[in-house]
Amino acid sequence: xxxxxxxxxxxxxxxxxxxxxxxxxxxxxxxxxxxxxxxxYGTVQVCLDQGNxxxxxxxxxxxxxxxxxxxxxxxxxxxxxYITAAIIVQLLRVVxxxxxxxxxxxxxxxxKLTQYTRYLTVALxxxxxxxxxxxxxxxxxxxxxxxxxxxxxxxxxxxxxATLTSGTVLIMWLGELIxxxxxxxxxxxxxxxxxxxxxxxxxxxxxxxxxxxxxxIVMIVGLLTIMAVVFVEESQRRVPVQYAKRQIGRxxxxxxxxxxxxxxxxxxxxxxIFASSIMMLPGILIQFNTPQDGTTPPxxxxxxSEYFGTGSHPVYMIxxxxxxxxxxxxxxxxxxxxxxxxxxxxxxxxxxxxVRAGRPTEKYLEYVISRIxxxxxxxxxxxxxxxxxxxxxxxxxQNFPFGGISILIMVGVALQTIKQINxxxxxxxxxxxxx
Numbered sequence: 001x002x003x004x005x006x007x008x009x010x011x012x013x014x015x016x017x018x019x020x021x022x023x024x025x026x027x028x029x030x031x032x033x034x035x036x037x038x039x040x041y042g043t044v045q046v047c048l049d050q051g052n053x054x055x056x057x058x059x060x061x062x063x064x065x066x067x068x069x070x071x072x073x074x075x076x077x078x079x080x081x082y083i084t085a086a087i088i089v090q091l092l093r094v095v096x097x098x099x100x101x102x103x104x105x106x107x108x109x110x111x112k113l114t115q116y117t118r119y120l121t122v123a124l125x126x127x128x129x130x131x132x133x134x135x136x137x138x139x140x141x142x143x144x145x146x147x148x149x150x151x152x153x154x155x156x157x158x159x160x161x162a163t164l165t166s167g168t169v170l171i172m173w174l175g176e177l178i179x180x181x182x183x184x185x186x187x188x189x190x191x192x193x194x195x196x197x198x199x200x201x202x203x204x205x206x207x208x209x210x211x212x213x214x215x216x217i218v219m220i221v222g223l224l225t226i227m228a229v230v231f232v233e234e235s236q237r238r239v240p241v242q243y244a245k246r247q248i249g250r251x252x253x254x255x256x257x258x259x260x261x262x263x264x265x266x267x268x269x270x271x272x273i274f275a276s277s278i279m280m281l282p283g284i285l286i287q288f289n290t291p292q293d294g295t296t297p298p299x300x301x302x303x304x305s306e307y308f309g310t311g312s313h314p315v316y317m318i319x320x321x322x323x324x325x326x327x328x329x330x331x332x333x334x335x336x337x338x339x340x341x342x343x344x345x346x347x348x349x350x351x352x353x354x355v356r357a358g359r360p361t362e363k364y365l366e367y368v369i370s371r372i373x374x375x376x377x378x379x380x381x382x383x384x385x386x387x388x389x390x391x392x393x394x395x396x397x398q399n400f401p402f403g404g405i406s407i408l409i410m411v412g413v414a415l416q417t418i419k420q421i422n423x424x425x426x427x428x429x430x431x432x433x434x435x
Contacts, residue, residue, distance in 0.1 A: 007425065008421060008425065011424075011425060013424070014183070014421065014424050014425065017181065017182050017183045017424075018182075018183055020177075020178075020181055020182045021178050021182035021183050021184070021189070024174050024177060024178050024182065024186075025189075025193060027174065028075070028171065028174060028190060028193065029193065029197070031068070031073065031074055031075040031167065031170070031171075032065070032068035032071065032073055032075050032197070033068075033071060033073055034073050034074050034075075035071070035072060035073055035074075036072055036073060036074050036076065036160050036163050036164060036167075037156070037159050037160060037163055038149050038150075038151060038156040038157070038159060038160050039072045039136070039148060039149060039160070040147065040148060040149070040150055043144075043146045043147060043148050044070075044071060044072055044142070044148055046144075046146060047139075047142040047144030047146055047148065048070060048071075048142065063194065063195055063198060063406065065077065065078025065079070065080065065194055068194075069132065070141070070142060072132070072136050072141070072148065073167075074163055074164065074166075074167040075167045075168075075170075075171060076129075076132055076164050076167065077125055077128050077129060077132070077164055077165075077167060077168045078168075078171065078194055079168075079171055079172075079175070079187060079190050079191055079194065080128070081121045081124040081125040081128055081168050082117070082121045082168070082171070082172050082175075082187060083187075083191070083273070084124055085117045085118075085120035085121040085124055086117050087270060087273070088120060089113055089116055089117045089120065090335075091334065094334045099113065099116075118172065121168065121169075121172055122165065122168075122169060125164070125165040125168035125169070126161065126165050128164075129160070129161045129162075129164035129165045129168075130161055132164065133149075133157055133160045133161050133164070136148050136149055136160075137149045137152045137157065171190060172187075174186065174190070175187040175189070175190050178190075183417060183420060183421060183424075184413070184416060184417035184420055184421075185413070185416065185417075188409075188412075188413045188416065188417075189413060189417065191409055191413065192409065192410055192413040192414070195406045195409060195410055196410060198406075203215070203218075206218055222407070225383075225386065225407050226407060226411060229383070229407055229408055229411045229412075230411055230415070232264055232265055232376075232379050233263075233264075233265060233408075233411060233412060233415065234415070235263070235264045236261045236262055236263045236264065237261075237262040237263075237264070237368060237372050238259040238260070238261055238262075239259055239260040239262060239352060239365070239368060240257065240258075240259050240352065240353055241257070241258050241259055241260060241345060241350050241351070241352060242256075242257050242350065242351055242352075242353055243256050243257075243258070243348065243349050243350045244349045244350075244351070260341065260365075262336075262368060262369065262372055263376075264372060264375060264376045264379070265376040265379060265380065266332050266335070266336060266369075266372075266373070266376065267327075267328045267331040267332050267335075267376065267377075267380070268408075268412070269405055269408050269409055269412070270327070270331050271324050271325075271327035271328040271330075271331055271377075271380055272324055272380060272383075272384045272405045272408070273405070274323070274327040274331075275320055275323035275324045275327055275384065276320075276384075276405070278323055279308070279316070279319070279320050279323070282304045282308035282309075283308065283309070285301070285304060286301055286304050286305050286308075286309055289301050312388060316388075317385060317388050320384065320385070320388070321381045321384070321385060322381075324377070324380050324381045324384050325377040325378070325380070325381050328373060328376060328377035328380055328381075329373055329377060332369060332373050332376075336369055338361075338362045338365035338366050338369065339362055341365060342357070342358065342359075342361040342362045342365065345357065345361065346358060346361075352364060380408075383405070383407070383408060384405060386407075
C-alpha cells in the first residue's frame with residue numbers, strides 16, 4: 001500500500017492535483033467553523049453542550065454540512081442546496097422536453113443544464129438560509145433559550161442570510177475547482193468530507209457511553225457493511241449486445257460484441273434522500289405545532305409525536321423502508337429508458353442475441369430492469385435502516401457513524417476517486433495504483 005502511495009506522489013502532474021485538492025479541503029473545513037456574522041459563537045457552544053438539539057429533524061442536513069449547520073457557520077448550508085438542485089434538474093428532464101433535448105446535445109447541452117443547476121442552487125440557498133436564520137433567531141434550531149443572535153435587527157438578519165447564501169455559492173465554486181484542477185468529482189469529495197468529519201465524534205460517543213465491547217461490535221458491523229456495499233456497488237448485470245457487420249464503401253464495420261452494464265443499485269443514494277426528506281415532514285409539523293407555554297398539544301400532534309417523533313417506532317421504520325423501496329423503483333423508471341436504448345441499438349445495427357429488435361428488445365430490457373431493481377431496492381432499504389436499528393439496540397444517535405446513507409456515499413466516492421487516480425497513473429506510468 002505504501003509503495004502505491006509513493007508511486008502516486010512520484011507522478012508530478014498527479015502530485016500537483018492531489019496537493020491542490022488537499023488545499024481546497026483545508027479551506028472547506030476551516031469555513032465550517034467560522035461563525036456567521038451576528039452569531040454569538042460562545043452561546044452556540046453552550047447550547048450544543050446542553051445536548052438539546054432537535055436531533056433527527058436536522059441531523060440529516062447537518063451530516064451533509066459536516067456539522068456546520070448546528071455551528072451556524074458561514075458554511076452552515078453545506079452542499080445540500082446543490083444536491084437538491086441537481087436532483088430537481090435531473091427529474092425535470094423527464095417532464096420538460098427542452099431539458100431532455102439539452103441532455104442529448106452533448107457537452108454544450110450539459111453546460112447549459114449545469115448553469116440552470118447553479119441558478120436553482122442560489123434560489124434554494126436563499127430559501128434555506130432564511131429558514132435557518134429564523135430558527136436560530138428564535139432558538140428553535142438548537143433547542144436552546146439562550147440568545148444565539150443577540151442583535152436580531154433586520155440589517156443583521158439580512159447580512160446573515162446573504163452570508164449563508166454566499167457560503168453555499170463558494171462551496172459550489174470550490175467543488176468545481178476540484179473537478180477541473182484536482183482529483184475526483186469535487187462535489188462528491190466535499191460530501192465525502194462532510195460525512196467523514198462526523199465519524200470521530202460519533203465513534204467517540206459510542207466508546208464513552210457504551211464501552212469498548214459495544215465499540216468493537218460497531219466497528220465489526222461497520223467493516224462488514226463496507227464490504228457489502230463495495231460488493232453490491234460493483235455488481236452489475238451485463239446484457240450482451242451484438243452488432244451486425246455492415247459494408248460502408250470498401251470497409252466492413254461492425255461485427256463486434258459488447259454489453260449493456262446494468263448496476264444492481266442504479267438509483268444510488270437518491271431514494272434514501274427522498275425517503276428521508278418525506279419522513280422529516282412529521283417532525284417539522286410537530287415542532288411548529290407544539291405549544292411553547294407547556295399546554296397540552298392537539299391530539300394529532302400527540303399522535304405524530306408517538307409514531308414519528310423519535311424515529312424508533314416500528315411504524316416509522318416500516319414506512320421508511322417501504323418509501324425507500326418505492327422511490328428506488330420510481331427513480332430507476334425515470335432514469336433508465338428502454339425505448340431510447342432500443343432505438344439507439346436498432347439505429348447502429350445492434351441487437352441482443354435471441355431477442356428481436358424493436359418492441360421485443362424494449363420488453364426484454366424492462367423485464368431485466370424490474371428483476372435487477374428488486375434486490376437493489378431491498379439492499380437500499382436495509383442499508384437505510386441501520387441507523388434506526390442501532391438507535392434501538394445500543395441507544396446510539398440517529399446520525400450513526402456507520403449509517404447506510406453515509407457508508408453508501410463514502411464508499412461510492414472512494415471507489416470513484418481511486419478509479420480516476422488509477423486511470424491517470426496508467427496514462428503516465430503504464431501501471432495502476434494497485435498491482
